[in-house]
Amino acid sequence: MKIDAATKYRPFQPINLPDRTWPNATITKPPMWCSVDLRDGNQALIEPMGPDRKLRMFKALVAMGFKEIEIGFPAASQTDFDFCRQLIDENLIPADVTIQVLTQARRPLIERTFEAIKGSRRAIVHLYNSTSTLQRRVVFGLEKDGIKAIATEGTQIVKELVASVPETEVVFQYSPESFTGTEIDYAVEVCDAVLDVWQPTETHKAIINLPATVEMSTPNIYADQIEYYCRHTRWRKETIVSLHPHNDRGTGVAAAELGVMAGADRVEGTLFGNGERTGNVDVVTLALNLFTQGVNPGLDLSDINELVRVAEYCNQLPVHPRHPYAGDLVFTAFSGSHQDAIKKGLDALKRSNSKEWEVPYLPIDPSDVGRSYEGIIRVNSQSGKGGIAYLLETDYGVTLPRRLQIEFSQVVQRVTDATGKELTAGNIWEVFDSEYLKAIDPVEFLSHTTVPDAHASEVRHLTAKIRHKGADATIQGSGNGPIDAYCSALAALHGIEIDLLSYSEQATGRGQNTQAVAYIELKTKDGSLWGVGADRNIVTAALKAVTSAVNRLLTA
Ligand SMILES: CC(=O)SCCNC(=O)CCNC(=O)[C@H](O)C(C)(C)COP(=O)(O)OP(=O)(O)OC[C@H]1O[C@@H](n2cnc3c(N)ncnc32)[C@H](O)[C@@H]1OP(=O)(O)O
Numbered sequence: 108m109k110i111d112a113a114t115k116y117r118p119f120q121p122i123n124l125p126d127r128t129w130p131n132a133t134i135t136k137p138p139m140w141c142s143v144d145l146r147d148g149n150q151a152l153i154e155p156m157g158p159d160r161k162l163r164m165f166k167a168l169v170a171m172g173f174k175e176i177e178i179g180f181p182a183a184s185q186t187d188f189d190f191c192r193q194l195i196d197e198n199l200i201p202a203d204v205t206i207q208v209l210t211q212a213r214r215p216l217i218e219r220t221f222e223a224i225k226g227s228r229r230a231i232v233h234l235y236n237s238t239s240t241l242q243r244r245v246v247f248g249l250e251k252d253g254i255k256a257i258a259t260e261g262t263q264i265v266k267e268l269v270a271s272v273p274e275t276e277v278v279f280q281y282s283p284e285s286f287t288g289t290e291i292d293y294a295v296e297v298c299d300a301v302l303d304v305w306q307p308t309e310t311h312k313a314i315i316n317l318p319a320t321v322e323m324s325t326p327n328i329y330a331d332q333i334e335y336y337c338r339h340t341r342w343r344k345e346t347i348v349s350l351h352p353h354n355d356r357g358t359g360v361a362a363a364e365l366g367v368m369a370g371a372d373r374v375e376g377t378l379f380g381n382g383e384r385t386g387n388v389d390v391v392t393l394a395l396n397l398f399t400q401g402v403n404p405g406l407d408l409s410d411i412n413e414l415v416r417v418a419e420y421c422n423q424l425p426v427h428p429r430h431p432y433a434g435d436l437v438f439t440a441f442s443g444s445h446q447d448a449i450k451k452g453l454d455a456l457k458r459s460n461s462k463e464w465e466v467p468y469l470p471i472d473p474s475d476v477g478r479s480y481e482g483i484i485r486v487n488s489q490s491g492k493g494g495i496a497y498l499l500e501t502d503y504g505v506t507l508p509r510r511l512q513i514e515f516s517q518v519v520q521r522v523t524d525a526t527g528k529e530l531t532a533g534n535i536w537e538v539f540d541s542e543y544l545k546a547i548d549p550v551e552f553l554s555h556t557t558v559p560d561a562h563a564s565e566v567r568h569l570t571a572k573i574r575h576k577g578a579d580a581t582i583q584g585s586g587n588g589p590i591d592a593y594c595s596a597l598a599a600l601h602g603i604e605i606d607l608l609s610y611s612e613q614a615t616g617r618g619q620n621t622q623a624v625a626y627i628e629l630k631t632k633d634g635s636l637w638g639v640g641a642d643r644n645i646v647t648a649a650l651k652a653v654t655s656a657v658n659r660l661l662t663a
Pocket residue numbers: 147150180182183184210211212213216235236237246247257284320383
């Protein structure tokens with residue numbers, strides 16, 4: 108880059124916390140979750156949600172288990188105000204769910220906010236003002252005391268107005284907006300001044316929300332800021348410490364996780380990380396990260412496709428195909444070694460009967476989020492035998508012997524190299540069918556009869572009706588069984604030697620639809636070659652497999 112970064116940007120200064128404890132912490136329980144989809148997510152949309160989309164999102168959030176939902180900024184827009192009234196007036200808020208509303212620290216806006224929540228059972232009134240060095244200078248033109256006064260005066264107004272909503276339990280939340288850009292001691296000072304006004308108790312706690320309004324540093328520094336705050340506030344026992352990470356550096360999830368390790372009790376975020384600029388922290392990823400560590404997240408994510416549909420409909424923004432846990436492609440492996448390892452892992456899990464999930468390349472069981480294994484393996488030119496075999500086995504019930512898997516993967520590879528396209532399970536079956544089952548040129552097997560030798564009962568004489576180069580013909584041969592006898596008949600017909608290396612069979616389908624699939628491996632001068640036959644009759648399947656192998660040998 109031509110621009111000198113060192114002149115244009117300053118490195119974020121670390122927090123002086125040499126005895127930090129959070130790196131040794133582990134998360135053993137979920138934080139309290141608060142969805143801000145209907146506020147921070149909504150304010151960042153090209154086209155903000157109307158009442159229908161808002162209601163659909165609210166219902167989905169309730170259904171998945173959110174107990175705290177920031178439903179809007181009622182003083183900022185009539186839509187948000189009306190939506191808040193609709194939820195209260197139409198009694199749409201379940202008894203165990205608390206709505207949250209955001210307001211700036213300005214009297215008219217706070218008053219309007221209280222009008223919006225009137226009649227609700229319980230509401231979190233969320234007051235904010237920016238405390239960062241930059242915003243103090245360029246937005247507010249105020250010194251530290253002036254900014255602190257905005258916060259404390261706003262808190263005083265909220266406190267006064269509580270009496271105007273006697274039927275509502277008001278929970279107070281304060282955010283020093285742009286907390287991460289605020290000197291940490293000053294952030295503690297402002298929050299403590301606010302709490303001195305509010306006077307929370309251990310039974311009626313206030314929420315202090317510490318936003319990374321803009322993510323400005325590595326997530327460890329955010330964790331230091333959170334631990335520092337928790338250790339220095341005078342009101343730790345009387346407050347719930349909440350996080351509100353944004354994702355400007357792409358590390359919002361990491362910041363939230365480290366922030367929880369650093370002592371935070373609560374996390375605000377959105378489904379799939381919608382929100383201002385690069386988004387809010389993604390609560391779905393956070394919750395499922397916990398889940399994969401053996402911690403039940405307290406949110407129901409068992410139908411992730413439905414949540415994607417809701418988010419895409421309400422936000423009118425797509426969820427990326429590679430989005431953690433939710434994207435269309437995240438349970439799909441294209442590359443051969445991954446497909447092979449996944450197949451082996453799934454097989455091993457089935458054999459072991461273990462309840463513990465252990466499959467290479469799949470950190471989570473797709474069925475836990477309502478996804479299926481079907482899409483796991485897809486085949487393109489990067490794929491190998493494992494994926495191909497997996498698809499034939501799961502979709503068509505045929506379990507190819509290992510050496511046939513290797514041979515067939517080369518056949519598939521030729522097709523994918525020629526077309527450059529991905530092959531579906533159906534396409535792979537067509538290739539398999541035409542390469543092996545329909546290998547009927549020059550010989551097509553029609554029927555056979557066998558009789559035992561009059562003198563040696565272990566010897567069978569076989570007569571087979573075939574179509575040879577388009578004309579009906581009868582061939583005869585003898586051997587220690589029908590396969591051996593048919594091999595000698597075909598060998599004589601073509602003047603070749605047939606050396607049978609291996610033979611196996613399997614049953615596919617059930618009941619009336621059961622049929623046998625036979626696999627024959629012949630020795631060739633370069634190695635070996637396979638034939639496959641399928642028929643309701645086991646012997647016929649085997650003879651068709653021999654025919655398939657011989658035809659492939661003759662046309663190779
Ligand atoms: C980080 C976040 O996401 S915070 C949430 C952001 N969301 C929104 O802003 C939602 C949409 N907002 C709006 O529609 C409008 O801002 C409204 C309706 C809330 C207010 O509109 P306006 O009255 O025109 O004021 P505006 O938002 O432009 O703010 C400007 C004034 O408020 C002051 N102000 C801004 N934020 C705050 C705050 N949190 N507390 C107190 N004063 C504030 C500014 O310093 C400025 O003061 P000035 O006029 O003396 O220079």
